[in-house]
Each structure stands twice: as structure tokens, then as C-alpha cells.
Amino acid sequence: MKITSGLGSALIAVCIGIGISLILALLTGASPILTLQALWVGSFGSPDSLAVTINNAVPLILTGMAVLVAFRTGLFNIGGEGQMYMGALGAVLVGLYVDLPPILEVPLLIAAGALFGALLAGAAGLLRAYTGAHEVISTIMMNYIAQYFVNYMVTKGPLNKGSYSAQTHPINPSARLPVLWNNPVSPVTISVIIALASVLFIHWFLTRTKQGFVLTTVGLNPRMATYAGTNIKGYWIFGMMLAGAFAGMAGAVMVGGVFHKLVANFSTGAGFTGIAVALLAKNKPLGLIPAALLFGGLNSANLELQLSAGVPKDVVLIIQAVVILSVAVQAVISERLEKRQAAGIDRVGSQ
Amino acid sequence: MKNSKQTPYAVEMLQVVKRFSQVLAVDHADLQVKQGEVHAVIGENGAGKSTLMRLLYGFYTADSGTIRINGETVKMTDPGVAIAHGIGMVHQEFMLVPRLNALDNIILGQEPRKGLRVDRQKAREEITRLAGELGFQVDLQAEVRDLPVGVQQKIELLKVLYRGASILILDEPTAVLTPQEVDELFQMLRNLQKQGKTIILITHKLDEVMAIADRVTVMRRGKTVKTVPKDSTTSGELASLMVGRNVILDIKPPPVKPGERVLTVRNLSLQEPGSARVLVDGVSFEVREGEILGIAGVSGNGQSELAELLTGLTRPTSGEILIRGQEVTFGSVRRKRESGIAHIPEDRRNTGLVMALSVEDNLTIGHQDKPELSGKVLLKREAIGERSDRLIKMFDIRPPRRDVAAWHLSGGNQQKVIVARELDHDPQVLVANQPTRGLDVAAMEYVYHHLLEARNQGKAIVLISMELDEILTLSDRILVMYNGRIVGEFARKNADIEQIGLLMLQGREAG
Numbered sequence: 001m002k003i004t005s006g007l008g009s010a011l012i013a014v015c016i017g018i019g020i021s022l023i024l025a026l027l028t029g030a031s032p033i034l035t036l037q038a039l040w041v042g043s044f045g046s047p048d049s050l051a052v053t054i055n056n057a058v059p060l061i062l063t064g065m066a067v068l069v070a071f072r073t074g075l076f077n078i079g080g081e082g083q084m085y086m087g088a089l090g091a092v093l094v095g096l097y098v099d100l101p102p103i104l105e106v107p108l109l110i111a112a113g114a115l116f117g118a119l120l121a122g123a124a125g126l127l128r129a130y131t132g133a134h135e136v137i138s139t140i141m142m143n144y145i146a147q148y149f150v151n152y153m154v155t156k157g158p159l160n161k162g163s164y165s166a167q168t169h170p171i172n173p174s175a176r177l178p179v180l181w182n183n184p185v186s187p188v189t190i191s192v193i194i195a196l197a198s199v200l201f202i203h204w205f206l207t208r209t210k211q212g213f214v215l216t217t218v219g220l221n222p223r224m225a226t227y228a229g230t231n232i233k234g235y236w237i238f239g240m241m242l243a244g245a246f247a248g249m250a251g252a253v254m255v256g257g258v259f260h261k262l263v264a265n266f267s268t269g270a271g272f273t274g275i276a277v278a279l280l281a282k283n284k285p286l287g288l289i290p291a292a293l294l295f296g297g298l299n300s301a302n303l304e305l306q307l308s309a310g311v312p313k314d315v316v317l318i319i320q321a322v323v324i325l326s327v328a329v330q331a332v333i334s335e336r337l338e339k340r341q342a343a344g345i346d347r348v349g350s351q
Numbered sequence: 352m353k354n355s356k357q358t359p360y361a362v363e364m365l366q367v368v369k370r371f372s373q374v375l376a377v378d379h380a381d382l383q384v385k386q387g388e389v390h391a392v393i394g395e396n397g398a399g400k401s402t403l404m405r406l407l408y409g410f411y412t413a414d415s416g417t418i419r420i421n422g423e424t425v426k427m428t429d430p431g432v433a434i435a436h437g438i439g440m441v442h443q444e445f446m447l448v449p450r451l452n453a454l455d456n457i458i459l460g461q462e463p464r465k466g467l468r469v470d471r472q473k474a475r476e477e478i479t480r481l482a483g484e485l486g487f488q489v490d491l492q493a494e495v496r497d498l499p500v501g502v503q504q505k506i507e508l509l510k511v512l513y514r515g516a517s518i519l520i521l522d523e524p525t526a527v528l529t530p531q532e533v534d535e536l537f538q539m540l541r542n543l544q545k546q547g548k549t550i551i552l553i554t555h556k557l558d559e560v561m562a563i564a565d566r567v568t569v570m571r572r573g574k575t576v577k578t579v580p581k582d583s584t585t586s587g588e589l590a591s592l593m594v595g596r597n598v599i600l601d602i603k604p605p606p607v608k609p610g611e612r613v614l615t616v617r618n619l620s621l622q623e624p625g626s627a628r629v630l631v632d633g634v635s636f637e638v639r640e641g642e643i644l645g646i647a648g649v650s651g652n653g654q655s656e657l658a659e660l661l662t663g664l665t666r667p668t669s670g671e672i673l674i675r676g677q678e679v680t681f682g683s684v685r686r687k688r689e690s691g692i693a694h695i696p697e698d699r700r701n702t703g704l705v706m707a708l709s710v711e712d713n714l715t716i717g718h719q720d721k722p723e724l725s726g727k728v729l730l731k732r733e734a735i736g737e738r739s740d741r742l743i744k745m746f747d748i749r750p751p752r753r754d755v756a757a758w759h760l761s762g763g764n765q766q767k768v769i770v771a772r773e774l775d776h777d778p779q780v781l782v783a784n785q786p787t788r789g790l791d792v793a794a795m796e797y798v799y800h801h802l803l804e805a806r807n808q809g810k811a812i813v814l815i816s817m818e819l820d821e822i823l824t825l826s827d828r829i830l831v832m833y834n835g836r837i838v839g840e841f842a843r844k845n846a847d848i849e850q851i852g853l854l855m856l857q858g859r860e861a862g
């Protein structure tokens with residue numbers, strides 16, 4: 001019930017976003033019809049663009065999950081980007097230095113990515129639990145640390161392949177993610193399955209497991225959780241590690257499924273876009289899929305918009321911004337409503 | 352209606368009512384203040400004193416009732432009306448602009464003009480004269496934020512006098528003052544009285560009343576319970592009126608012979624971290640099976656801290672806590688709960704419940720590790736549902752649905768969820784902190800019933816409450832807490848409300 005109502009308001013947000021961008025297209029002299037057409041063709045309406053959209057969406061689901069899981073623990077993880085860089089580093093180490101049959105090596109590569117992401121995020125959780133350092137600050141700082149550390153490793157550091165290029169050698173072929181749909185523009189790998197499985201796993205974890213239940217109480221009311229006997233510091237650290245694991249996996253699927261090596265500054269900001277994706281998904285795991293597809297699709301439509309509709313590429317950014325804003329506004333409004341309810345209006349039942 | 356030859360009351364408030372969404376802050380209160388007297392209004396925290404005064408000052412508008420000033424019926428719609436009728440109020444929280452100097456604060460809104468300019472010279476002379484009459488001086492150039500509170504209070508007072516007030520309301524003026532400053536203030540008030548001003552003084556300190564008031568009105572729970580001339584009362588009588596007994600529920604707990612000692616507390620102390628303040632000071636007591644130990648006291652005397660120490664939310668600085676002889680002094684909440692302590696917390700909404708979660712989830716929190724409710728990882732949703740239904744039925748939680756969010760429940764039903772959850776731990780010791788705060792009589796009775804039943808089953812109960820009635824109704828033994836210390840102990844049959852009231856209000860029995 002909640003997911004559908006979440007979806008409903010997300011749809012409203014998307015419509016507002018598209019509506020405003022059509023107005024903008026008109027103002028810049030482009031045809032609204034052509035713009036709509038380009039939006040559709042460039043995102044879902046052709047096999048090639050669909051493949052690009054899917055490959056855009058996969059890391060966004062994972063980085064969105066990194067925000068969602070932390071949020072459900074009551075923490076703000078702004079460090080998805082850094083955790084993704086660390087995950088890519090962990091993955092490339094496996095891809096370069098471990099040689100096993102794919103059936104073992106691919107899971108190992110993903111696991112290494114998850115572990116590296118989890119360790120970085122866990123450090124922020126640890127700082128929060130034992131020094132009180134706010135996780136927003138520490139995760140933002142760690143973004144820089146992780147990105148520069150990884151860049152160093154692949155430029156001047158031991159992983160540099162030599163020839164003046166800021167990247168590693170290619171990973172072993174056995175470490176590449178198996179391809180499911182060999183689209184010539186953008187092959188779709190089993191990373192799709194990893195992303196979907198992550199969504200189902202967290203949905204199950206939060207609704208069915210004891211640990212997920214306790215984590216939810218910690219996230220909603222740490223004071224109450226403490227009173228009930230929960231070690232909330234432990235859950236903060238655990239929640240951050242779990243969150244970081246998903247961002248780390250996002251890095252791993254980029255290495256194992258897209259680049260097949262680690263390149264300096266490889267990210268186009270998926271770690272940050274994940275924040276918007278989680279927001280649009282209203283922090284519900286199943287909501288991440290449509291939200292990531294939307295953002296992935298908009299990015300994928302970018303080129304088509306410029307080429308066939310003559311719409312400047314910034315329009316896509318504007319649509320994204322408007323969608324995020326209208327979700328945020330709706331969130332504020334519904335929070336107000338809930339507060340009013342909590343304040344005693346709309347009570348049911350009597351003594 | 353009043354005899355017109357007699358001088359009318361300076362202030363007359365009749366059957367005044369003011370409700371804030373949930374609380375009836377002022378409940379058909381009557382207040383009659385004679386011209387030229389110092390009239391004290393006393394009552395515990397939350398009794399409604401400030402609200403009553405704000406009604407008089409037009410800060411709030413009464414829901415119903417009549418207000419007369421010097422015999423004339425006045426609609427107090429805003430402070431402007433009150434000021435026009437010569438009423439001035441010094442609020443409990445000062446209302447000064449910190450970055451303006453004293454002079455500008457005093458004349459703010461009433462600036463004397465000379466052409467277009469503010470005539471500060473004239474204002475300064477006027478204010479210096481007013482201050483002189485009261486017997487003090489203030490540096491009118493100093494910025495208010497640099498001045499000590501005692502001086503800020505004088506500025507507030509000057510502000511009121513400068514506006515020509517003849518009826519002065521002072522809301523707990525002594526709360527922020529040192530004893531010397533209190534003496535000074537009272538001297539000033541006597542001077543003002545000599546000038547013919549009428550003074551209404553809010554306080555909850557009995558010795559102040561005895562020192563300065565002509566007559567006293569006692570408030571309790573929004574009602575004005577009695578008005579007496581100071582000379583015909585004693586602080587003992589005032590104390591029992593203030594904390595006093597509203598027989599709301601006629602409950603007579605059956606006698607139970609207390610069994611073995613369950614909870615032992617020895618010399619328990621808590622010092623505020625990073626300061627010298629001692630919040631809980633060498634508290635010792637024991638509670639036996641089938642016994643309710645009531646802890647009485649005015650709020651803020653260490654009772655909340657004591658509850659947190661007993662339940663593991665705070666670690667003590669020193670002392671000992673034992674459950675059936677086993678030491679748990681520094682144990683975590685989990686450790687204390689495992690050893691058999693359950694806790695009804697004072698803050699229902701923020702500590703007792705997760706408001707956004709369902710009744711079922713709220714009943715389950717803290718029980719989720721029980722083997723019948725979960726495996727190593729998975730929750731046994733079906734068993735959890737059955738247990739919730741059973742508790743909802745047993746404790747009559749309404750609406751009888753496990754899927755509604757806690758914030759949709761009324762306060763009474765929220766409390767039932769907490770009581771159900773905590774008693775379902777089958778604890779050895781139950782710490783109940785303010786278990787009926789904000790509940791209506793039916794819900795209150797319900798909670799009492801469950802507390803007594805738990806006691807009759809042999810549980811040891813520590814009942815902390817600001818409501819003396821509640822303590823007197825339920826407890827087998829009563830301790831009085833004042834300033835972090837236990838200052839008195841009474842068996843149920845020897846409980847004397849006057850003695851307990853004095854101990855609560857001033858920590859000693861002699862007036």
C-alpha cells in the first residue's frame with residue numbers, strides 16, 4: 001500500500017519534471033513533440049538506448065541502496081562515491097591478481113568490492129558511534145580520500161600499467177562479468193541480476209528478519225531502541241557497513257562488467273546520484289528500481305535530445321533537478337501531515 | 352453586582368477556562384486580588400499559574416469566564432488592552448532585546464518624542480526617578496546581554512512601571528535570583544506596595560509567601576483550590592493544599608505480605624558529567640516481592656535520573672544495585688533487563704514507543720530474541736501476530752488492531768501498549784516512572800489496576816510520580832526525594848500529607 005502511494009507521488013514528480021522541461025524546450029525554440037519523442041527513443045524506445053539505460057541504472061540501484069540502508073539505520077551516507085571507488089579498487093585487485101574459474105572469480109570480485117566499500121563506510125559508522133563525529137561530514141571527506149587514493153594507485157601507484165595512461169592493466173578474462181544480452185552499444189551483464197537481487201535481499205531483510213527489525217527501530221527512534229536494550233552503536237556500524245557494501249558493489253560491477261580495468265576518475269557521479277535515487281524511491285527498496293531506471297533513462301536520452309530535438313543537454317539536468325525538488329517538497333508536505341497526526345489530530349480509538 | 356460602596360477588587364477573574372489542545376491548563380479558576388495587596392499565587396510546576404497570569408495580561412484569550420479590572424469587565428484580547436488598564440507583567444522568561452541597551456529596552460514601543468526624534472534625555476530622567484523611588488540604580492547605557500539576570504529583572508520591572516502599571520504581575524521572579532537579590536526584590540516590592548501598587552506574585556516557594564504576601568491563592572491542576580490570608584495559615588497547610596489530595600479513584604489495595612528482598616540499592620549517586628552537580632545523592636532503599644515503593648517529589652529532584660540508573664540508561668558514579676543479591680550496578684540496559692528489570696518510561700512518545708511503527712511492532716520490540724518469536728535470523732511473523740492479538744485483548748488496547756501505527760492511538764492506549772510489553776517480560780522489578788501522566792481517569796484506573804495486579808503477583812515495583820495522590824493511593828511504602836536525596840520515609844499507614852508535602856517542597860519538615 002505504501003509502495004503504491006510512494007510510486008504515485010513519484011509519478012507526479014516525474015510528470016511535473018517533464019512538463020517543465022517541455023516548457024523549457026518551447027522557450028529555447030525546440031518542438032515539444034520532438035522533445036518527447038527524443039526522450040522516449042533515447043531512453044527506452046530502442047534496443048540500444050534501453051541497454052544503455054539499464055547499464056546506467058544498475059550502479060544507481062546499488063548506490064541508491066547504499067543511501068537507503070544507512071537511512072533506515074537513521075544515518076545519512078553521503079559517501080557512496082568514495083565507497084564505490086574503494087569497491088572498484090577491491091574488485092580490480094581480485095581481477096588482476098587472482099586467477100580462478102569464472103564461477104569462483106566473479107563472485108570473489110563482487111565480494112571484494114563489497115568488502116572494500118563496507119570497510120570505508122564502516123569507518124564512518126565507527127567514528128559516529130565512538131567519537132560522535134557526524135557521518136555526513138566524515139563520509140564526504142572520505143569521498144575525497146578514496147577517490148584520490150584510487151587515482152594515485154592507478155597513476156603513480158603500484159597498479160599503474162605503465163604507458164603514461166591513468167589506468168591498470170586489464171583484468172583476467174575469467175573475472176569479467178558474464179554477458180546476458182550482447183547489445184553492440186552496451187552489453188548487459190549479470191550486474192542486472194546482482195542489482196535486482198540486492199533489492200530483493202534488502203526488502204526481505206528489512207521486513208522478515210530479526211536484525212532488520214531491530215535496525216528499523218534504531219533508525220526510527222534510537223532513544224527507544226536504547227531503552228529496549230539494543231546496542232545502537234553496533235547497529236550504526238553494521239548499518240553503515242551494509243550500506244557501503246552496496247556502493248562497493250557498484251564499483252565492482254563497473255570494473256568487472258564495463259571497463260574491465262580500473263581507470264582514474266572513472267565515475268560520472270553515480271555515488272551522488274544514488275542520493276537522489278533513494279530520495280525518489282522514498283527509501284523503499286522496491287522503489288529503487290523505477291527511480292534508477294528514470295535517472296538512467298534521462299542520462300541515456302541526453303544525446304538523442306541534443307541530436308534530434310535540438311534541446312540543449314542542460315535540459316536533462318533540469319528535469320532531474322525538478323524531479324528531485326518536487327519529491328523533496330512532497331516529502332516535506334507529507335511529513336507535516338504526519339506531524340499533525342502525531343500531534344493528536346486524527347486520533348482513532350478511545351480509552 | 353458587588354457592593355458599590357466597597358472598593359472593587361483590583362483584579363477579579365471568575366470561572367476562567369483555558370485549554371491547550373490536550374491539556375486543560377486553567378480549569379474554572381477564580382482569583383480576587385484586593386487593591387494594594389501583595390497577592391501570592393502558588394502551585395506546583397504545571398499547575399497553571401503562568402497561564403492564568405497570561406490570561407490576565409491578554410497574552411492568551413480565555414475560552415470562557417469573566418475578567419474585571421477595578422470593577423470594570425474587560426475583554427482581554429491582547430496585552431495592549433491589559434496595559435491600557437494599568438496591568439504590567441514581568442514574565443518568567445524575560446522579554447528583552449539582548450543587543451539593545453537598558454534604556455532603549457525600557458522605552459521600546461513607548462518612546463517619548465520631540466518632533467521626530469526620540470527624546471532619550473526625558474526618558475532617562477523619568478526612569479532614573481522611577482528607579483530611585485524603588486531604591487536602586489541601573490546603568491542605562493549597558494547592553495542588556497552584558498547584564499546579570501538580577502539586573503535584567505529590574506529592567507523588566509522598570510519597563511512595566513514606565514508604562515504606568517498599577518497592577519504588577521511577577522511570574523516566578525525569584526527563580527533566577529540569589530538569596531540576597533531576593534531580599535532586594537522583596538524590599539522593592541514593599542516600596543511599590545507603599546506607593547499603592549497591587550502586586551501579584553507567582554511562586555512555588557512557601558517561605559517567600561510567608562515573607563511577603565498578604566493573601567495567598569493556591570492552584571492545583573488548573574483549579575484555584577483556596578484563597579487564604581497569610582496570617583491565618585501555615586506553610587504546612589499550604590504545602591498540603593499545593594500537592595494535595597484529589598480523590599480521583601477509590602482504590603484500596605489489598606494487604607499483601609511483602610516477600611523476599613528483590614531490589615537493593617545502596618548509596619547510589621550520580622554526578623553530572625563535567626560539573627560538580629550531584630543529581631542523585633547517596634540513595635539507598637530496598638523493595639520486596641509484592642511491594643510498591645512510591646517515590647514522591649517535585650519534578651526535577653533526581654527521580655528521573657534515579658529511574659535511568661535503575662534501568663541502565665545511565666551509569667552511576669558510585670553505589671550498588673543488586674537484584675536478588677546479584678550485583679548489576681554498572682550493567683547495560685540489556686544486562687539489567689536480562690536480570691529482570693522492566694521499565695515504563697516517563698516519556699511515552701520518545702522513549703516508550705516508536706510512533707511510526709505498528710502496535711504489533713511496538714509490542715515486539717525487546718522481545719524479538721525470544722525463541723518462540725524468532726529463529727537465529729527470521730522473525731516468526733505468525734507467532735508474533737498471535738502474541739500481539741493476545742496482548743491487545745488482555746490489555747484492552749483500542750482499536751483492537753495490530754497494524755495501526757502507534758501515533759494513531761490515544762495517549763491511554765499508547766500507554767497500554769507499553770504496559771503490556773513491559774509486563775510481558777514477567778519482570779522481577781518494574782520501574783514505573785510517571786505511568787499515568789497525561790492520561791484520563793479511565794486510562795489511569797487501568798494502569799493502576801495492572802500495577803496492583805503485578806504487585807499482587809509478587810513483583811517488586813518502584814513507582815515514581817509527581818502526583819502525590821498516585822503515590823498515596825498505590826504505595827506500600829513512600830520515600831520523598833528532594834535535591835537528589837531521600838529526605839523521608841513513610842509506611843502507608845503513617846503517611847501524613849502535610850509532612851510529605853513539606854518534605855517535597857523544602858526538604859525539611861519544619862516550616
Ligand SMILES: Nc1ncnc2c1ncn2[C@@H]1O[C@H](COP(=O)(O)OP(=O)(O)O)[C@@H](O)[C@H]1O
Nearest residue numbers: 371374376394395396397398399400401402403
Ligand atoms: N502554550 C502552551 N501550549 C500547550 N500547553 C501549554 C502551553 N502553556 C502551558 N501549557 C500547559 O499548561 C499547563 C500549565 O502550565 P503553566 O501555566 O505554565 O504552569 P505553571 O506556570 O504553574 O508551572 C501545563 O501542563 C503546560 O504543559
Ligand SMILES: [Mg+2]
Nearest residue numbers: 400401402443
Ligand atoms: Mg510558570
